[in-house]
Amino acid sequence: MQSYKDQFMEYLQIEKNASPLTLKHYGRDLDEFHAFLKSEGVTLHECEYSVIRVYLSRQHEANYSRRTISRKISSLRSFFRFLEREEIIQQNPFLNVTLPKRDNPIPNFFYEEELEKLFTVSDLSTPLGQRNQALIELLYGTGIRVSECTKIEVSDLDFSLNTVLVHGKGSKDRYVPYGQFAAKALQAYIEDGRRELASKRSDESKNIFLNAKGGPLTADGIRLILKKMVEKASLTVDIHPHKLRHSFATHLLNEGADLRSVQELLGHERLSSTQIYTHVSKDRLKNVYMNSHPRANKR
Structure with a gap:
């Protein structure tokens, strides 16, 4: 076999x-x-x-x-x-096997106050601190996958439009915008911290995010960085890069973004993949109801 x-x-x-x-x-x-x-x-x-x-x-x-x-x-x-x-076998024995009905657990996400703590733990006077700040700002600011983040090169950033070219699954590229916080963190890192990290190797990597030795940062490296940031922020929460992606989508939808736009930003092929993020807090549901239904409040 x-x-x-x-x-x-x-x-x-x-x-x-x-x-x-x-x-x-x-x-x-x-x-x-x-x-x-x-x-x-x-x-x-x-x-x-x-x-x-x-x-x-x-x-x-x-x-x-x-x-x-x-x-x-x-x-x-x-x-x-x-x-x-390839005509190695005559019939596929899995052909009539049905997939079990999948559970659709609600994705874990950060509350905004938890994220605010993470944005304050990096030492911006050091190259690695600048890198970590740029990393978390970009992950949360764009909702990209960690695998996509490791492929981003300096030339993929457009600071005039505040967009990044993301190389997604199946060689499908998309442009994703990012905000002023991410732009500021990325600019500071590229102009200062990244330059210092890149100088540690003779063959400079094109990747934006570099490790302490100047080589490309891996997915495992990103997970370790985020874990340390959570510990430094004294947060008693689990951390994985996808949690920032979940937070990105959840916060956009909670603030009124339409599902199709979020689908495009996340790079989902099917709308059903994005619909798992349509969970909202009971407080927000109640608030929408109280402010919208004609018979909810005396006017």
């Missing part, structure tokens, strides 16, 4: 332009499925729907979430579709 897996991963990377994270998940799902087949004494060519049912029952017994099981099914269905296309 290993050779077939290698062919499939190459297909995903070259033809489908899959992201590194997608490749990682697909590879892990395939390795796990291969281990299952081996434990059952079943070869890839002998894999039928009855075998898939046993595999899925094991997933449920392991208490995987519906979202995780859905991802595993999607990974394996794509793999077997590829094998069928």
Whole structure:
């Protein structure tokens, strides 16, 4: 199976332009499925729907979430579709397997007062402090994914229009505006802190965000920076880069932005992906009702 897996991963990377994270998940799902087949004494060519049912029952017994099981099914269905296309197998055993109904948990987001604390913890007299300030201002100010943030180059910024060219999923580019706070933080970092960080290497990186050694900042590096900022702000909240993206979308919608605009800013293909952010606080719902309904208040 290993050779077939290698062919499939190459297909995903070259033809489908899959992201590194997608490749990682697909590879892990395939390795796990291969281990299952081996434990059952079943070869890839002998894999039928009855075998898939046993595999899925094991997933449920392991208490995987519906979202995780859905991802595993999607990974394996794509793999077997590829094998069928290459005429390695005759029929896709995952063809008639339905995805479990997924939970739609409300995304975690920062309240505005929590974010204000994060914006005050960076030491702006140091290169790394300037970088961290620019990083959090851009992540919250644009709602971009951490994977997108690591790809941004200096030339992608337009300070005259306050926009950034974002290289999104599936090689889909989009322009996203950012506000004055982000513009100020980015300008200070590029003119001062970034220049100092870049001088530590002979081959200067084109990426905006650099690590302490002058190399490109990775996704794991960004997660670690945000974790330290939360600790420094003495916030008792969990932190991950996507939480800033959730906060960006939630705050825009709570302030009256329309769903289609938020969808475009986030780079979502489907509106349903954006609709998870339409949750609003009970206080705001009550406020909208009291101010809008003709019979809510005496006028």
